[in-house]
Amino acid sequence: MESCSSFWSLLIKLQEVSWLDWAKTLVDLLKGIAWPLAVFCLIWIFRKQIREKIPHLRNISPTSADFEMQPTSQATPGPFVAGPHRLSTVNDLVEKIQQELTPIIAESREPLLVRALAEARVLADFEFIFANIFKTQVDALRRLSEGSVSLEEAEKYFEDNVIPIRPELFAEWGFERWSAYLRSQGLVLLIDERVEITAKGNDFLQFVDSRKAGATLVN
Structure with a gap:
C-alpha cells in the first residue's frame, strides 16, 4: 500500500509540472542527441568513401584527420593518328603531300602546313563568295578599291549604275538589300556614314583577277 501511495504521489507531482517545463526538457533531450545522430547519418551516407580513405589515414584527432596524398598520374596524350578519309582522292593527295614533305626539315613543316591550310580556307571562302556574287557588286568593289565613298555617294552609284542594268x-x-551580301561577307564596311572596302575585299579582287579571269558573272 505504501508503494502504491508513493506512485500516486509521484504522478500528482508530475501533473503539477507546467507544459513549458516539459517542452524545455524535451528540447534539452533533442539537443543532446542531435549531433550524435547527425554524425551517424553522415557516416552512414558516406560509408563507402570513408572506407576507401581509411587505409591512407595517418593521424586523427577529435577535430581533424590527416590523410596521405596519393600521387596523381597524368596521362600523356599520345600522337594523333588520322584514319583514312572516305574520299580516295583525299587519301591520294595526303600520300603525295607526305612525299613532298619528306625532304623538308621537321622544324619547317608545321609553319608550312599551317600557311597552306590557311590559304586553302581563304580560297575556299572566295570560291563560295564568287559563286554567289553579282557582277555589279564586283564592279562596286573595284570602285571602292580606289577610295572610300560616303553612304550618299554609294546610294547614288547604285541608282545610276546598278538599277539600270536590271531595273525589275x-x-x-x-x-x-543589294549591298547586304558585300557586308555580310566582310568585303565592305560602313563606318561613320562612309563605305570602304576591307582587306578581305581587296584580296577577293586579287583572287578574281588571278583565278577567275574571263569568268562570266550574272549582272
Missing part, C-alpha cells in the same frame, strides 16, 4: 530586280531590292 534591283529597283525592288534597293541599295540596302
Whole structure:
C-alpha cells in the first residue's frame, strides 16, 4: 500500500509540472542527441568513401584527420593518328603531300602546313563568295578599291549604275538589300556614314583577277 501511495504521489507531482517545463526538457533531450545522430547519418551516407580513405589515414584527432596524398598520374596524350578519309582522292593527295614533305626539315613543316591550310580556307571562302556574287557588286568593289565613298555617294552609284542594268530586280531590292551580301561577307564596311572596302575585299579582287579571269558573272 505504501508503494502504491508513493506512485500516486509521484504522478500528482508530475501533473503539477507546467507544459513549458516539459517542452524545455524535451528540447534539452533533442539537443543532446542531435549531433550524435547527425554524425551517424553522415557516416552512414558516406560509408563507402570513408572506407576507401581509411587505409591512407595517418593521424586523427577529435577535430581533424590527416590523410596521405596519393600521387596523381597524368596521362600523356599520345600522337594523333588520322584514319583514312572516305574520299580516295583525299587519301591520294595526303600520300603525295607526305612525299613532298619528306625532304623538308621537321622544324619547317608545321609553319608550312599551317600557311597552306590557311590559304586553302581563304580560297575556299572566295570560291563560295564568287559563286554567289553579282557582277555589279564586283564592279562596286573595284570602285571602292580606289577610295572610300560616303553612304550618299554609294546610294547614288547604285541608282545610276546598278538599277539600270536590271531595273525589275534591283529597283525592288534597293541599295540596302543589294549591298547586304558585300557586308555580310566582310568585303565592305560602313563606318561613320562612309563605305570602304576591307582587306578581305581587296584580296577577293586579287583572287578574281588571278583565278577567275574571263569568268562570266550574272549582272
